[in-house]
Amino acid sequence: MLDFDTYQKLLALYADYAAVVDNNEWDKWPEFFTEHCAYKVQPRENYDRGLPLATLSFESKGMLKDRVYGMTETIFHDPYYQRHVVGIPRVHRADHERIEAQANYAVFRTKPDEMSTVFNVGRYIDTIRRTKDGLRFESRLCVFDSEMIANSLIYPI
Known part of the structure; x- marks a missing residue:
């Protein structure tokens, strides 16, 4: 599977991701992803039935950056x-290019x-890609x- 050093980097990726979104460091959020990536938030019912409809769906790092702009500059909501x-x-x-992993989450x-x-x-x-800059999400499906x-x-979730 993975050597100890790579697994520690994987744990750090998950922990750092959670810390960034919990601390509202939105400009750092897209940097966890590869340039060509997918980020989706989808209900279990749709996932289990193979239905593509997702609550949120972004298909590139540019779209993630647009979401950050929208969250911080245009969307008005209760804090x-x-x-x-x-x-x-x-x-x-x-393998030497990618890691496929799953983890449970709870967001309060x-x-x-x-x-x-x-x-x-x-x-x-x-799906996590090994890059010259470290591990990055190529695909994150929530x-x-x-x-x-x-x-x-x-x-983001």
């Missing part, structure tokens, strides 16, 4: 904080003056378990 709890990734396949949301709530729970299904989600999915 909230996110906190990710990410399970240890399970590696399903690895806290609005000012409100109690924290469970916002989104599911699993990441990832499959959430509930058929219903809050209508304020603004920030």
